[in-house]
Amino acid sequence: MVREYVLVEKVEFKGINEIPIATLKPSLRLSAGEPLNPYHLKQDREYIREQYLQKGYHFSSVEETTKQGTTGIILTWNVVEGPLVSVEAIVFTGNITVDEGELRRFLLSKQNEYLFGAILTSRNPFIERNLREDVDRVKLFYRLEGWLDIQHGNNVFLEDVEFSEDKTLVGWTAGAGIEYGFTQNWSAKLEYLYMDLGSRTYSITGVDNGLHSSFLRLGVNYHF
Numbered sequence: 001m002v003r004e005y006v007l008v009e010k011v012e013f014k015g016i017n018e019i020p021i022a023t024l025k026p027s028l029r030l031s032a033g034e035p036l037n038p039y040h041l042k043q044d045r046e047y048i049r050e051q052y053l054q055k056g057y058h059f060s061s062v063e064e065t066t067k068q069g070t071t072g073i074i075l076t077w078n079v080v081e082g083p084l085v086s087v088e089a090i091v092f093t094g095n096i097t098v099d100e101g102e103l104r105r106f107l108l109s110k111q112n113e114y115l116f117g118a119i120l121t122s123r124n125p126f127i128e129r130n131l132r133e134d135v136d137r138v139k140l141f142y143r144l145e146g147w148l149d150i151q152h153g154n155n156v157f158l159e160d161v162e163f164s165e166d167k168t169l170v171g172w173t174a175g176a177g178i179e180y181g182f183t184q185n186w187s188a189k190l191e192y193l194y195m196d197l198g199s200r201t202y203s204i205t206g207v208d209n210g211l212h213s214s215f216l217r218l219g220v221n222y223h224f
Helices: 021-027 038-053 100-105 130-144
Strands: 008-014 061-068 073-080 113-115 119-122 172-181 186-201 208-222
Touching: 008 021, 021 038, 038 061, 038 073, 100 130
Parallel strands: 008 073
Antiparallel strands: 061 073, 113 119, 172 186, 186 208
């Protein structure tokens, strides 16, 4: 007895914004007119997920749904991209003689870039498979500097990878105040401010967090 797979009538994509769909389609095994092979379905799911990992979206998820169409099965890929995981800092410990800047330039992984140390100008994604290559690159750097025993044992190793998540909250502020002049040049003021920055859900913790604060300010002004 032979049991044939049902045919795929159409492939749809939902939730994909950061990767052009046109770059995904050529490498997918399942397309319109192809049998809905479970193994190929698994390969396509893993392929889409891998593309997100290579772009730094480590909290992305990929799931498929199917429904009956007119001539076959409509396959829908549902993607939740999650936040981009970027490299905030690369820290070296135990390094005394070699400049850290030189080591960082030797790595595949790159830190986020800031203007004047404060304004974020470029977010560089964290790509996990680069870590092993980076360890080998640090060993090679030291060998080129004359540290020939660096290849033996655990002289260079990855100590830790820490994840954190930042989000920008947008909200509103309301306030009221009074100012009283008690001499020609001096006055006193009292201000009250209430700030509500709403809330956002954080993908790493799954917790919804927000910020609501009240401020009471008392001040003295001198008028020239």
